[in-house]
Amino acid sequence: MAEILAAIFTAIDVLTIYLLLPNVKYRFWLSLWTGALHMLFPLIGFHVGEWLASYISSLAQNISGILLSLIGVQLLLAAKDQRPATIPVVILAITTSLDTFSVSISFGMLQLRETLLICSMGIFAFLFSFIALTLNKKIPVALGIYLQMIAGAALLLMGIFSLNL
Structure with missing residues (x-):
């Protein structure tokens, strides 16, 4: 269950960013590309994390808690400066997916379950990006910012609760 919640929280930023895009011609392909990258980057990151955990196992949980907390803070800070992106679609898919690494x-x-986590991240990123790109003219921008704040707070709390204090 933690894997699915983690996947949802990490894909919410795609929803909030894509809600702000003015016009996108290839919504389905951007969504598919974003979903694939939300699987590729986490797969690489997951294995880097496992490798790091084997070498620094006593510190791994605290390091992961700090990383999650910092990413949550970054999402919260970025929520106040939202504006439409004007970058190429492929670059946008990469930049929205890179943080999943x-x-x-x-x-x-x-040591979460890898397959469930990676597949969930890709599926939710695809669904959220497609929904956002399809409905971006109908949903108020403020809702996207609130969702990003919720995701940031959730990652921050996940990080704090995983610390061994």
Whole structure:
């Protein structure tokens, strides 16, 4: 269950960013590309996290908690400066997916179930991006910012609760 919640929280930023895009011609392909990258980057990050955990197992849980907390803080800080993106679609898919690498390092350190996590991340990223791109003219921008704040707070709390204090 933690894997599915983690996947939802990491895909919410795609929903919030894509809600702000003015016009996208290839919604389905951007969504598919984003979903695939939300599987590739976490797969790499997950294995980096597992590798790091084997070398620094006593610190792994605290490091993952700190990483999750910092990413949550970053999402919260970025929520106040939202504006429409004007970058190429492929670059947008990569930039919205790249943060899943660092998040999945933490999940690899926590030794979550890899297949469930990676598949969930891709599926939710695809669904959220397609929904956002399809409905972006109908949903208020403020809702996207609130969702990003919720995701940031959730990652921050996940990080804090995983610390061994």
